[in-house]
Amino acid sequence: MKKIAVAFVINLSLLVAIGVNPPEGFVALFNGEDLSGWYGDNPHQSRKAEDRNAAIQSQQSDFQKHWSVEDGELVNDGEGPYATTVKEYGDIELMLEYKTVAMADSGVYLRGSPQIQIWDTTEAGGKWDRGADRGSGGLFNNPKENTDTNGKHPLVHADKPFGEWNSIKARHIGSRIWVWLNDQLVVDGAEFHPYYDKTKPMPKKGPVHLQTHGGEIRWRNVYVRELEPEEANRYLRGDEFGTGFEPIFNGRNLDGWFGDMNGKKVSDGILKWTDGGHIYTKEMFTDFVFRFEFTMTPGANNGLAIRSLGVGNPAYDAMCELQILDDSHERYADIIEPRQFHGSAYGMAGAHRGYLRESGEWNYQEVKVQGSTIQVELNGVKILDTDLSESTEYMADRKHPGKMLAKGHLGFAGHGDEHTFQFRGLSVKKLK
Known part of the structure; x- marks a missing residue:
């Protein structure tokens, strides 16, 4: 404003x-x-x-x-x-x-x-x-x-x-x-x-x-x-495990996950991410709501793999990769476009920008996947509401063959650099 x-x-x-x-x-x-x-x-x-x-x-x-x-x-x-x-x-x-x-x-x-x-x-x-x-x-x-x-x-x-x-x-x-x-x-x-x-x-x-x-x-x-962000997140999360949500991260280790475990450490209920590589839930999901919290250091870049088969590049081979990105950082000033903003379905549908909290503060995010539609709500603000079946124009004209996958793993798609992410409170509510 x-x-x-x-x-x-x-x-x-x-x-x-x-x-x-x-x-x-x-x-x-x-x-x-x-x-x-x-x-x-x-x-x-x-x-x-x-x-x-x-x-x-x-x-x-x-x-x-x-x-x-x-x-x-x-x-x-x-x-x-x-x-x-x-x-x-x-x-x-x-x-x-x-x-x-x-x-x-x-x-x-x-x-x-x-x-x-x-x-x-x-x-x-x-x-x-x-x-x-x-x-x-x-x-x-x-x-x-x-x-x-x-x-x-x-x-x-x-x-x-x-x-x-x-x-x-x-x-x-x-x-x-x-x-x-x-x-x-x-x-x-x-x-x-x-x-x-x-x-x-x-x-x-x-x-x-x-x-x-x-x-x-x-x-x-x-x-x-x-x-303050911590209190706001508690209100947004509500009674997390009393409304059909189930944890998919136990806060102690990465049991139930597979992939590149290098640079991933778990302590005190937090998954700390200091390297690239992708990790996925062993369970596959169709329609669901995913809740999680995250912090990141300035300029950090990660992604949320939606309905992935656990192989290939989730930005193209999964239904989509939802950006997890410090999109206001100067390192992206000359290269970023709306379909790369935080919360966007990378290369297909742009999210609204400007609702991330300050670096080091915990953000709360909910992702709803139903059929070919995806909604992303960041810190209580709906930043993406799209139907990927209607996406026909792609960034750099690169097609997304996995976008109509009906079922797949949920995961994080890291990008190898010196930046750090922390994740906690990972839970899923199955809709189908």
């Missing part, structure tokens, strides 16, 4: 003011005293402007006009731009309380994208035809397909009557989101679909917006906690 330069002088120490007592690990986004740390932006307007920075600057007088602080509450009169955090956030837990009135319509944008819906859920509110009768807390802008499971509609109606404070807790990791309204789970790990550019995944970072239109809304106790 392009960072917007906003000309405000912010004293971030004001975000933890007297009378604001965030829970342990959280910091206050609203200090209960003034609008420090916030600016006004209606992104539906500013994104259409030729000069977005100028468009945002022009909204600041309206922001001051329509937003105020009363008795420790952040108050909007139902008009004006949205309250927007100066700081941008990635993986977070957000907590807040709100109180609104009849006919009001609001929401919480995360990473600049709409939205966790807040609205009048009564019949008199006039929006039952849009799903208001289902309650607040859903992802209103998610697709209209599979609305009972994709988060668009909340799982339960949990709104309190007008005049009472409602609480929202949201956990947002990659494109995955969990939402609790008044301590009831209303969105359970659904994919939070981008709104402004549907050809790309959710931005890696962005601001929090408090939306307004249609009626007064009050906010208080607005807190955020940034999630």
Whole structure:
């Protein structure tokens, strides 16, 4: 997401003011005293402007006009731009309380994208035809397909009557989101679909917006906690072996695997990889979901062999090789193309770039293989969703004779250099 330069002088120490007592690990986004740390932006307007920075600057007088602080509450009169955090956030837990009135319509944008819906859920509110009768807390802008499971509609109606404070807790990791309204789970790990550019995944970072239109809304106790990679991975992984997943790496040795064992060491549940060569599971798989975590040193290059026969070059002779690559490293600056990005089906289908964590941090990845389709989700973000049966153009015009294999081994395809990988938490859920 392009960072917007906003000309405000912010004293971030004001975000933890007297009378604001965030829970342990959280910091206050609203200090209960003034609008420090916030600016006004209606992104539906500013994104259409030729000069977005100028468009945002022009909204600041309206922001001051329509937003105020009363008795420790952040108050909007139902008009004006949205309250927007100066700081941008990635993986977070957000907590807040709100109180609104009849006919009001609001929401919480995360990473600049709409939205966790807040609205009048009564019949008199006039929006039952849009799903208001289902309650607040859903992802209103998610697709209209599979609305009972994709988060668009909340799982339960949990709104309190007008005049009472409602609480929202949201956990947002990659494109995955969990939402609790008044301590009831209303969105359970659904994919939070981008709104402004549907050809790309959710931005890696962005601001929090408090939306307004249609009626007064009050906010208080607005807190955020940034999630470290290890914790984010635990939430993404969930109850790993209680949902049909079975380990394929025992954490002690490479029993159950075959191939080139040189440069592969196992200790403390981690497979450390310091050389090239390929290794494969002895078991063969058809349709499956594969989960694993990995770290790599700068510039490292490996691959995930999908439905391999255990011979040849998995990039061509297996169904595909999914890249495991530090694709932003300078060593690849002049040679890399989208079908080589991390997560891509090498030479056939390009993945979205920019969602790897910093070198040395653990990444979490899920790969779903079903028929000729492959999906790759990295750190909660879907970076590849392709059907290889539809791939007809190949990098360097080199064909992939193995792409329609229906069954094969799962493995890692190393590239001999001085770089190091570490893998852990390898597990598979069979779909067929």
